[in-house]
Every structure is written in structure tokens, then in C-alpha cells.
């Protein structure tokens with residue numbers, strides 16, 4: 001089955017609302033394609049102006065995080081209803097920066113993934129090893145554990161629509177992209193893990209991105225790999241280069 005590529009920008013903590021609108025207007029014509037799904041994941045305060053600026057275009061909008069409760073005394077958090085109410089379709093869950101700086105665990109990732117599905121939001125579920133883990137030869141063991149816990153109690157039908165982003169931590173924001181072979185090997189391992197949890201049909205349907213210093217030069221080879229269905233792009237998503245990444249062919 002041919003999977004449609006999904007190329008997502010992760011803006012992280014960049015762009016004020018007015019800068020965000022300007023960036024969307026710059027990128028809109030550069031990322032206009034029906035061949036791949038294009039998603040801009042932006043800071044919470046930018047969601048409404050970015051949704052407005054993306055109206056009528058092919059760009060879909062995602063959040064960078066979400067809480068796993070419906071509402072209540074959780075100062076500073078954003079609920080799934082708040083996202084769906086304004087038309088957000090995707091949410092990044094468990095980015096390594098959230099795991100490192102904001103104490104997210106495999107368990108909170110799982111709760112958020114379940115909540116996202118409950119509300120019809122597609123989670124972009126992040127996983128990835130540290131440099132030490134890679135050197136110790138435990139990369140796949142570690143990632144399999146992250147994936148298995150993230151998908152606890154997720155049904156096969158839900159899993160089929162999920163997006164997994166494989167982001168080796170040592171490649172994020174470092175300019176050090178994983179080699180194509182390294183990225184393909186882990187993405188294939190993740191697909192195998194999904195097949196073991198569910199079945200072949202689910203493994204065939206789920207989309208797996210590579211992330212970590214993706215740029216216009218590395219995207220074509222990475223995205224041509226059989227198990228890499230697009231990318232989660234940080235730094236380069238804030239530049240016109242993102243247009244080249246989206247039109248990588």
C-alpha cells in the first residue's frame with residue numbers, strides 16, 4: 001500500500017503571533033502540493049492566527065503539546081477540546097525536549113495519545129535514542145519500549161492513522177543528520193514493532209517520519225527510503241527551505 005508522505009514543521013518556541021502569520025504567508029506558495037500532507041505544528045498562542053492564515057491552503061495545523069485531561073485545575077495547560085474547537089488536526093506528543101525539560105514520561109505520552117485519539121486529533125508520537133544509547137547498542141530496545149508503551153490500549157484502527165516520528169536525540173538541532181541507512185533501519189524496526197503489537201495491515205498503514213536536522217539537501221534521500229514516510233522538521237521549517245523539503249522529489 002502506498003502511504004502518503006507527511007511532512008511536518010515543528011516550530012518549537014519560535015515566532016510571535018505576528019511573525020507566525022508572516023511566515024505562513026511566505027511559506028504558503030512554497031509548500032502548495034497535494035502529493036504530501038503538510039502540517040505546521042506551532043506554539044499554542046500562534047494556533048488561531050496560523051489557522052486563519054492557512055485557510056484555503058493545503059496546510060494543516062498542529063499543536064506542539066496537549067494535556068491528557070478534559071479540563072480543570074491544570075494551570076498553563078491546553079486541553080484537547082480547546083484544540084478541536086479551533087480546528088487543530090494534529091498534535092506532537094512526547095517530543096524529546098518535552099521529555100527532557102518538562103518531565104514527560106512514556107506513561108504521560110500514552111495518556112496523551114489515548115486522549116488525542118478520543119478527540120479525533122492525530123498524534124505525531126516522538127521517539128528516539130540518546131547518543132549514549134546508540135553507542136551502547138541499545139537503540140532498538142529503547143525505542144521498542146517507547147513505542148510499546150505509547151500504544152498501550154490504542155486500537156489497531158487508531159494506530160493505523162497515527163504518525164510516529166523517529167528523532168535520534170543526538171541529531172536534533174545539531175546539524176548532524178542520521179545517515180540514511182541509520183534512519184531507515186530504525187524506522188523499519190519501528191514498523192516491525194507495530195506489526196508485532198497489531199498486524200501487518202496496521203504496520204503497512206502507519207506513517208513513520210524521520211526527524212533531526214532534516215534539510216533540503218538530506219530530505220530527498222531520507223524520504224525515498226521504504227520505511228520513511230516524511231519528516232518532522234525543526235530549524236529548517238522556519239525558512240523558505242521548508243518549501244524545498246516539502247517538494248523533495
Ligand code: PGA
Nearest residue numbers: 172173212213233234235
Ligand atoms: P531539527 O529539529 O530539525 O531542528 O533538528 C527536529 C525536531 O526536534 O523535531
